[in-house]
Amino acid sequence: MPQLRRPLAPLTALALTAALAVGVPLTGPAHAADAEPVDGAQTSGDVLFPHVGNGGYDAQHYDVDLAWTPAAQLDRSTIEATATMQAQTTGAPLRSFSMDLEGLQVESVTVDGADATWRRTNSDERVEHKLVVTPATPVLGDFTVEVAYGGVPEAHRDADGSLEGWNATSDGATFLNQPVGAMTGFPHNNTPADKATWTFTLDVPTRLAGGKAAAVGNGVLASQTPSADGARTTWVWDQPRQMASELTIISIGRYAAYHDTIRLASGRELPEWTFVDPTISDDDLATTLASRAQQKNIIDRLETIYGPYPGAATGLVVDVVPDGINYALETQDRSFFPSSADRSTTVHEITHQWWGDAVSPRVWNDIWINEGMATWSETNYANTLAGTSQTTTAEEFYDEWAGEPAGSDAWTIPPAAMTDSADLFGFQTYSRGAMMYEALRTVIGDDDFHTFIRAWQDRYSGTSHGIDDFTALAEEVSGRDLDAFFTDWLLDADKPAWPLRDQVRDPQARIAGQPVVGRTLRAVPGRHDAGTRLSYRWEVGGRKVAYGRTLAVRAKYVGRRVKVTVVSTKDGYRTLRSTSPLTSPVRR
Numbered sequence: 186m187p188q189l190r191r192p193l194a195p196l197t198a199l200a201l202t203a204a205l206a207v208g209v210p211l212t213g214p215a216h217a218a219d220a221e222p223v224d225g226a227q228t229s230g231d232v233l234f235p236h237v238g239n240g241g242y243d244a245q246h247y248d249v250d251l252a253w254t255p256a257a258q259l260d261r262s263t264i265e266a267t268a269t270m271q272a273q274t275t276g277a278p279l280r281s282f283s284m285d286l287e288g289l290q291v292e293s294v295t296v297d298g299a300d301a302t303w304r305r306t307n308s309d310e311r312v313e314h315k316l317v318v319t320p321a322t323p324v325l326g327d328f329t330v331e332v333a334y335g336g337v338p339e340a341h342r343d344a345d346g347s348l349e350g351w352n353a354t355s356d357g358a359t360f361l362n363q364p365v366g367a368m369t370g371f372p373h374n375n376t377p378a379d380k381a382t383w384t385f386t387l388d389v390p391t392r393l394a395g396g397k398a399a400a401v402g403n404g405v406l407a408s409q410t411p412s413a414d415g416a417r418t419t420w421v422w423d424q425p426r427q428m429a430s431e432l433t434i435i436s437i438g439r440y441a442a443y444h445d446t447i448r449l450a451s452g453r454e455l456p457e458w459t460f461v462d463p464t465i466s467d468d469d470l471a472t473t474l475a476s477r478a479q480q481k482n483i484i485d486r487l488e489t490i491y492g493p494y495p496g497a498a499t500g501l502v503v504d505v506v507p508d509g510i511n512y513a514l515e516t517q518d519r520s521f522f523p524s525s526a527d528r529s530t531t532v533h534e535i536t537h538q539w540w541g542d543a544v545s546p547r548v549w550n551d552i553w554i555n556e557g558m559a560t561w562s563e564t565n566y567a568n569t570l571a572g573t574s575q576t577t578t579a580e581e582f583y584d585e586w587a588g589e590p591a592g593s594d595a596w597t598i599p600p601a602a603m604t605d606s607a608d609l610f611g612f613q614t615y616s617r618g619a620m621m622y623e624a625l626r627t628v629i630g631d632d633d634f635h636t637f638i639r640a641w642q643d644r645y646s647g648t649s650h651g652i653d654d655f656t657a658l659a660e661e662v663s664g665r666d667l668d669a670f671f672t673d674w675l676l677d678a679d680k681p682a683w684p685l686r687d688q689v690r691d692p693q694a695r696i697a698g699q700p701v702v703g704r705t706l707r708a709v710p711g712r713h714d715a716g717t718r719l720s721y722r723w724e725v726g727g728r729k730v731a732y733g734r735t736l737a738v739r740a741k742y743v744g745r746r747v748k749v750t751v752v753s754t755k756d757g758y759r760t761l762r763s764t765s766p767l768t769s770p771v772r773r
């Protein structure tokens with residue numbers, strides 16, 4: 186299939202430059218042992234965050250072992266932590282490699298148990314916060330790096346002004362990390378392209394703000410162990426599935442904790458842990474607990490179109506957080522909600538467990554894949570899966586598309602070709618992304634559309650994939666060349682065209698009257714959609730003779746057969762043509 190029109194992927198460019206600069210051939214690990222050691226790239230090649238993420242290795246597993254101690258002023262609370270990363274080199278031996286870590290003080294770094302030297306680089310403006318590690322000897326293949334660090338963790342403010350990373354709350358701290366805030370909590374490879382399994386060991390006070398405290402993580406609660414004097418409790422959370430660091434959560438505070446086992450329609454027993462800040466309003470609590478009770482229905486219904494729920498567990502985390510966090514987030518296995526978890530947002534975040542979490546973006550310009558689907562899913566859930574709406578998914582998205590004028594600024598940012606990270610969470614990511622899915626369903630049909638979204642999960646769950654694999658799979662499933670469609674919807678900086686839809690009714694034209702000279706024949710167009718315009722074309726003996734609703738049978742037609750074609754047109758729909766059967770030969 187033809188290539189989409191877009192610039193050379195920066196990763197390719199950087200990788201080539203790096204390879205040429207150090208004079209090593211572009212070979213796999215088989216030849217790596219012979220290669221000269223290199224310095225790992227201090228980027229993962231993301232256009233929107235060119236100084237975040239790292240190259241030369243692939244993280245396999247992280248152990249984050251963290252003790253949190255509250256200060257009188259909660260935003261001065263401290264952590265004392267050790268982060269251990271097990272990784273593998275991906276090419277040449279590494280003389281040095283980098284991790285992302287924003288703020289905090291590094292106390293020591295070891296690689297495979299031996300002391301390593303390290304340095305930090307920090308630029309808020311460039312969004313560059315590196316811990317550059319030089320092991321005693323170059324690493325090749327498997328290696329383990331252990332970083333002891335601590336201090337006062339701080340929030341990361343994004344280009345759009347929102348907060349992520351480590352944030353103090355009224356009774357603890359909440360650590361949320363999309364897109365790049367995870368580096369405020371631990372050193373790691375901060376790109377969704379490099380997923381890993383995780384263990385969080387969180388040592389926190391047993392009580393906070395006069396009530397029972399909890400330390401929430403992703404995955405499955407492996408243990409909850411009080412200290413000898415009972416003053417502190419260590420919570421161990423295991424994430425056995427592949428997870429991007431942007432989807433990690435650590436949330437510490439006073440919580441009402443709920444635990445259950447949900448038996449899904451598939452028969453799977455899914456553990457659930459939910460944590461709710463007890464200071465939210467009665468209304469917010471009622472809304473949240475209603476959504477909690479709906480998790481089984483939501484997951485059962487979403488499984489019918491996306492396949493088996495990909496997570497290790499489920500649950501909700503509801504907390505009162507700073508104004509800069511006015512968003513819910515699909516933290517893996519346990520989504521986060523500010524103050525309340527309403528039904529529609531819960532559907533959105535649970536959809537993300539497939540879209541974004543199980544299959545993650547490779548770069549941040551792939552975010553429309555997840556947000557578009559999660560947004561489409563809210564409407565599709567109400568209309569189709571739960572059947573609680575009076576409209577159709579197609580009508581809703583068509584109306585939204587039609588309602589945004591072509592001259593609107595909303596269309597000027599292409600979802601897959603953003604150049605400014607301040608735009609990440611805009612209209613083009615959510616609304617245009619969702620419309621794109623509905624437009625795609627219109628183009629390839631409902632059956633192929635559902636085959637495609639299911640295949641995306643079946644093929645890529647647990648990994649990270651972007652636009653090229655997305656468009657290739659849609660073309661593979663549908664057997665169509667979708668280059669123009671995807672360019673229009675994902676890469677062009679203007680309003681995309683809504684694809685023509687099929688008219689619902691299938692008209693069967695026929696002719697009423699007798700083919701006798703002096704009589705009049707009348708076209709009967711059959712049933713048509715409301716709003717259709719009809720035109721007619723009469724042919725006698727294969728020659729066009731008239732364009733009205735009726736035809737006067739003339740003497741010169743004798744011996745020839747007559748047919749009429751009815752053309753029905755309607756704005757936004759494919760033009761339909763229906764041709765009547767031929768009459769018997771015209772007679773006198």
Ligand SMILES: [Zn+2]
Nearest residue numbers: 533537556559
């Ligand atoms: Zn979302």
